[in-house]
Amino acid sequence: MFKYLxxxxxxxxxxxxxxxxxxxxxxxxxADKNSEPQEWLPFRALPQSINFPLGLQRLFHNPLWNERLxxxxxxxxxxxxxxxxxxxxxGQRLVVAVLNREIVADDEFHYLxxxxxxxxxxxxxxxxxxxxxxxPFALVDIGGAQ
Amino acid sequence: MTLELAVRLAEIILGFAxxxxxxxFMRGQQLEKTLGIVRAVLAVxxxxxxxxxxxxxxxxxxxxILIRRFQGPYNGGSDTMTLLVLLCLWLSHVAPxxxxxxxxxxxxxxxxTLSYFQSGWVKVVNPDxxxxxxxxxxxxxxxxxxxxxxxxxxxxPQLMFFISWAVIGFELIFxxxxxxxxxxxxxxxxxALFHLANACLFGLNRFFWIWPxxxxxxxxxxxxxxxxx
Numbered sequence: 001m002f003k004y005l006x007x008x009x010x011x012x013x014x015x016x017x018x019x020x021x022x023x024x025x026x027x028x029x030x031a032d033k034n035s036e037p038q039e040w041l042p043f044r045a046l047p048q049s050i051n052f053p054l055g056l057q058r059l060f061h062n063p064l065w066n067e068r069l070x071x072x073x074x075x076x077x078x079x080x081x082x083x084x085x086x087x088x089x090x091g092q093r094l095v096v097a098v099l100n101r102e103i104v105a106d107d108e109f110h111y112l113x114x115x116x117x118x119x120x121x122x123x124x125x126x127x128x129x130x131x132x133x134x135x136p137f138a139l140v141d142i143g144g145a146q
Numbered sequence: 147m148t149l150e151l152a153v154r155l156a157e158i159i160l161g162f163a164x165x166x167x168x169x170x171f172m173r174g175q176q177l178e179k180t181l182g183i184v185r186a187v188l189a190v191x192x193x194x195x196x197x198x199x200x201x202x203x204x205x206x207x208x209x210x211i212l213i214r215r216f217q218g219p220y221n222g223g224s225d226t227m228t229l230l231v232l233l234c235l236w237l238s239h240v241a242p243x244x245x246x247x248x249x250x251x252x253x254x255x256x257x258x259t260l261s262y263f264q265s266g267w268v269k270v271v272n273p274d275x276x277x278x279x280x281x282x283x284x285x286x287x288x289x290x291x292x293x294x295x296x297x298x299x300x301x302x303p304q305l306m307f308f309i310s311w312a313v314i315g316f317e318l319i320f321x322x323x324x325x326x327x328x329x330x331x332x333x334x335x336x337x338a339l340f341h342l343a344n345a346c347l348f349g350l351n352r353f354f355w356i357w358p359x360x361x362x363x364x365x366x367x368x369x370x371x372x373x374x375x
Contacts, residue, residue: 046292
């Protein structure tokens, strides 16, 4: 517990000290655990623009965006090494997004798989590689659906 | 500003920030929903100034549960600042003497100052930040820009260079504002606009609400420093 609390009590304010690889989460669906997804869908793709009323609303209340930032944090932890906890955190939140119909999956699919792409700029070129593919997560309610 | 007034104002703003965070948690998973409801109620009590020591103690307990739940902060720096403000205000209530009260609140003021200065320092020593290319990467590739149109800022290198140096300059000279109260008020106004810009461009809305919770304390601290010297 102290390893989590000490950096908060004695914080280091190194915002954007270096710009590392940036994660992109993509979701795929399979009918059974051993299949591979035929298609990968971006998770919470960015809108083209955000108008003033929506921007103002998001200033006060933006749970989906903050969850997206948390998922990205989990993904960045997975860049550094496998973590059952981080993988489960992302997977369960994606399952909830499907159950809430934020992501639409056909009825034939019973499992969700996600993958993480890492985007990085090196000498003007963008490197884009898949760095993680998750285990399958069953599309069943785990208590977070609205 | 008196120490008592600074604490009261900080508690009102902190209460609002925690209330805002709690409403967002109510959209999460079961434990987050439950804690969100509990923290929202506590946040209202904090804003009203009812039993601040008890309320802040309960908020600290729930904050520790959340940190344990997420194995660290849920929302990075904003959670760190939330807990830091809460802890220092709580310490100011349990402090046995005025001296220790001032130490607790002084620590918060120093951390607020460092949150700008250290951020500026790590940028100014980085050549990518000095050239504007680091900010260009933030807009072009990072997960932060809120829309595709916001990403397009990356294709304007002169703008990136200008913004980078504006941010670095402001963050580095922020501590100088402690020498004059009017200057400090102006600096805090600029800081609030900076957090607003981060909220609009990068969706960092929680930072916009929680950083100002420490502003009354630094205003008190500046006055205390001037009295001491």
